[in-house]
Amino acid sequence: MKVTEHIKKANGKTLFSFEIIPPKKGKNIQELYNNIDPLMEFNPPFIDVTTSREEFVYIEKEGLFDRKITRMRPGTLGICAAIKHKYNVDTVPHVLCGGFTKEETEYLLVDCHYLGINNVMALRGDAMKGEQYFKATKGGHAYATQLVNQIKDLNSGKYLHGVLDVDDKADFCIGVAGYPEKHLEAPSMKSDLKRLKEKVDAGADYVVTQMFFDNNKYFEFVEAAKKAGINVPIIPGIKPIAVNRHLQLLPQVFKIDLPETLIHEVEKCKDNKQVRQVGVEWCIQQSKELLDAGVPVLHYYSMGKSDNIKAIASALF
Numbered sequence: 001m002k003v004t005e006h007i008k009k010a011n012g013k014t015l016f017s018f019e020i021i022p023p024k025k026g027k028n029i030q031e032l033y034n035n036i037d038p039l040m041e042f043n044p045p046f047i048d049v050t051t052s053r054e055e056f057v058y059i060e061k062e063g064l065f066d067r068k069i070t071r072m073r074p075g076t077l078g079i080c081a082a083i084k085h086k087y088n089v090d091t092v093p094h095v096l097c098g099g100f101t102k103e104e105t106e107y108l109l110v111d112c113h114y115l116g117i118n119n120v121m122a123l124r125g126d127a128m129k130g131e132q133y134f135k136a137t138k139g140g141h142a143y144a145t146q147l148v149n150q151i152k153d154l155n156s157g158k159y160l161h162g163v164l165d166v167d168d169k170a171d172f173c174i175g176v177a178g179y180p181e182k183h184l185e186a187p188s189m190k191s192d193l194k195r196l197k198e199k200v201d202a203g204a205d206y207v208v209t210q211m212f213f214d215n216n217k218y219f220e221f222v223e224a225a226k227k228a229g230i231n232v233p234i235i236p237g238i239k240p241i242a243v244n245r246h247l248q249l250l251p252q253v254f255k256i257d258l259p260e261t262l263i264h265e266v267e268k269c270k271d272n273k274q275v276r277q278v279g280v281e282w283c284i285q286q287s288k289e290l291l292d293a294g295v296p297v298l299h300y301y302s303m304g305k306s307d308n309i310k311a312i313a314s315a316l317f
Contacts, residue, residue, distance in 0.1 A: 001090055002173035003119050004205050006045040007233055007296045014291050016317050018300040018309060019048035019237075022073040029082065035306040036083065042313045046090040046119060047083055048208075048299075051076045053125055054099045071099075077108065081115050090119055092175065097147050098125030101139035105150060106160055113170040121175040122147045122204070134185075145198045148174055152203035176200070178207040178234060180221035184255040193228045206232050208299055211239040211250070213282070214259050215289050236290055239301040240308050241279035243272045280308050284315045291316060 006015060018039060023032055036047070052073040080091035093112065095105060112120065124144040127134040136142035141150070150160075154170050157163055176199045179192055186192035196207065207230070212218055222234050241247075247266055250256060262282055269275045287298055298316070302309050 001045070002171075002205070003046055003090070003092065003175060004173055004233065006090070007206075010045075010296070012294060014295055015045055015297040016042045016300075016313055017044045017046050017048070017235075017297050018302045019050060020079075020302055021050045021304050022052070022075045022079050023304075024072050025074065029079065032079070032304065033086070035302070035304055036087070038306050038310045039302075039313065040087060040089075042317045044089060046092050047087075048092045048121060049076050049080050049083070049094065051094040051096050051125075053096065053128055077111055077115070077117075080112075080117055084115070084117065091117060092119040092121050093117065094121045094123055095147065095151075096123050096125035097136065097141040097144060098128070098134060099137055099140075101137060102141065102150060102160055103139070105140070105147065106154070109151065109154055109170065109172070112172070113168075118171055119173045119175065120151060121177075121208070122151060122199075123177055143195075144176055145195070145202050148176065148199055148202040148204050155203075173205045174203055175206050175208055176204040178209045178221065178225070180209050180212045180217040181256050189224070193224055193230070196225065197228050197230055200230050200232055204232065207234045209234065209237045210254060210256070211237050211301060212256060213241075213262055213286070214257065215286055215293075217257075218290070219293070233296045235297040235299050236295050237299050237301060238283060238287065238290075239303075240276075240283035240312060241266060242276050242303075242305075242308060244269065244275050246275075246279075276308055280311045283308075283312050287312060287316050 020032060020036065023029060052071055054071050076093050080093045083089065084091050095108060122144050124134065141147045151172050151174050155172055157166050157169050178196055182189045182192040209218060218236050225234060241262065244266060247258065247263060251258060265278045266275055269278060290298060300309050
């Protein structure tokens with residue numbers, strides 16, 4: 001079932017969902033299952049699975065270092081299929097512009113269709129590790145809007161090398177990213193909303209926001225989006241603070257603000273165990289307010305760990 005169909009079927013009730021990251025190469029998928037299992041009691045209608053960009057690694061060879069390109073966390077589509085089979089739940093693979101050609105994207109989408117996966121998250125992706133700015137892959141897309149266009153074309157039977165007379169067309173539900181505090185590369189909030197409107201006009205069916213810690217940022221963003229003519233569901237993406245280092249890391253990486261009250265509470269903590277508890281308590285209150293506001297879904301960035309997400313969900317669902 002499509003994400004938008006799950007939302008419609010819920011008839012105003014807020015749903016629970018979460019995002020996971022594939023394990024690193026060589027790691028067993030069982031560890032991932034161990035973190036998914038405790039969250040299934042909250043009946044997530046769908047689970048997102050991230051896709052990692054390629055990166056450079058240096059391999060020593062005869063006293064010299066050879067630079068190779070690799071993906072440290074492959075297997076997104078395989079994990080989606082495994083989760084769908086094991087838990088009978090819809091999965092949403094993340095499809096990136098960065099690191100993929102248009103042909104590779106088409107092959108991925110065809111595989112998704114064969115597997116009965118009809119939800120995808122269309123993202124530009126970040127810059128490669130070690131590079132300051134995003135660079136489009138040769139033969140790939142530079143913007144998420146272009147990726148959305150390709151997916152919509154496939155839905156109508158239009159492939160890269162022509163329109164095919166097919167009896168079983170794909171019918172992907174397309175999610176895209178939104179930024180309550182604007183994308184770090186956007187010159188202004190107005191400009192960023194214009195880019196989001198372009199993605200929706202191209203065929204995006206729903207929006208999932210980047211993490212935020214002040215609900216007013218989300219409410220203001222939704223209101224501004226509506227005024228800009230964006231009328232698809234906007235799902236809040238939420239992440240609980242887990243370690244003290246997040247005070248520096250999250251604003252630096254995602255260019256977001258943390259509320260002074262939250263900063264103060266984290267700074268009082270003696271260790272990361274206390275920080276994790278503060279993060280859970282803050283996230284529960286944040287989620288309750290969003291729940292009362294009638295958001296379509298509470299979507300949690302789990303980063304592969306479920307203990308804090310379970311504690312939060314237990315207080316809400």
